[in-house]
Amino acid sequence: MAEPLLTDGVVTLRAWRRGDVGEMVACLDGDEEVRRWLDQVPQPYSPSDALAFMNRTDETAFAVTDAETGRVLGGIGLRWNEDRDVAETGYWLRADARGSGVMTHALALAAGLAFELGAARVQLRADVENIASRRVAERAGFQEEGILRSARWSARLGRRQDWVMYSLLPGELREP
Numbered sequence: 040m041a042e043p044l045l046t047d048g049v050v051t052l053r054a055w056r057r058g059d060v061g062e063m064v065a066c067l068d069g070d071e072e073v074r075r076w077l078d079q080v081p082q083p084y085s086p087s088d089a090l091a092f093m094n095r096t097d098e099t100a101f102a103v104t105d106a107e108t109g110r111v112l113g114g115i116g117l118r119w120n121e122d123r124d125v126a127e128t129g130y131w132l133r134a135d136a137r138g139s140g141v142m143t144h145a146l147a148l149a150a151g152l153a154f155e156l157g158a159a160r161v162q163l164r165a166d167v168e169n170i171a172s173r174r175v176a177e178r179a180g181f182q183e184e185g186i187l188r189s190a191r192w193s194a195r196l197g198r199r200q201d202w203v204m205y206s207l208l209p210g211e212l213r214e215p
Contacts, residue, residue, distance in 0.1 A: 045101075047106070047215075049106055049144045049215075052101035052102070052103060052115065052148050053101060054100075055101070055102050057093070059102055060086050060089045063089040063114075064085065064086055066113065067084040067089075068082070068085070069083065070133075072134070076166055078195045078196070098117065098118045099118075101114065103141065103142070113141075114130065115142075116128065116129055117149060117153055117161075123157060125158060125162065126158045126160075128162070129163060130142055130146060137171065138171075143215040146176070147179050147212060150179065150212055151212060158209075160208055161181075161206065162207070163181065164190075164203065166201070167201045167202065167203050173203060173205075178215065179207070179212065180211045181205035182205060182207070182211070183203055184205065187201065187202040
């Protein structure tokens, strides 16, 4: 079944396509911010990594594209808990699209979809030092709940990460 196509006129969320492999590699391979904050994204990033990601079944993953041109700007996904009442989201944006506000649009669309599909809560985690990711969450209406201290070892950072936990409940979503 094809994933839904979502748009707000600024960005469109659509399923990843095999034809996106080259763009995904161009966005992720060697990107210093991705390397720093998303250590689950292999570096270097290859076409086989992109295909493996596209074939995963544990996440509803979307390409974030420019609504007018269709250019791939980044990615966003939803992972559900066992009861399918809590969705966790994560996202990344290509370097030349950062700071433009497009990820806030994408996050609002993804969170809205999660609520339509029955989520009672959408949550996300970000490294306490990842200010850009935290700003995206806050602009979309996510509320900081607290710090998950020493939550995970990051070999790339050479330290344990403290994560900020954010959540959004129905009725709290802010339109960008």
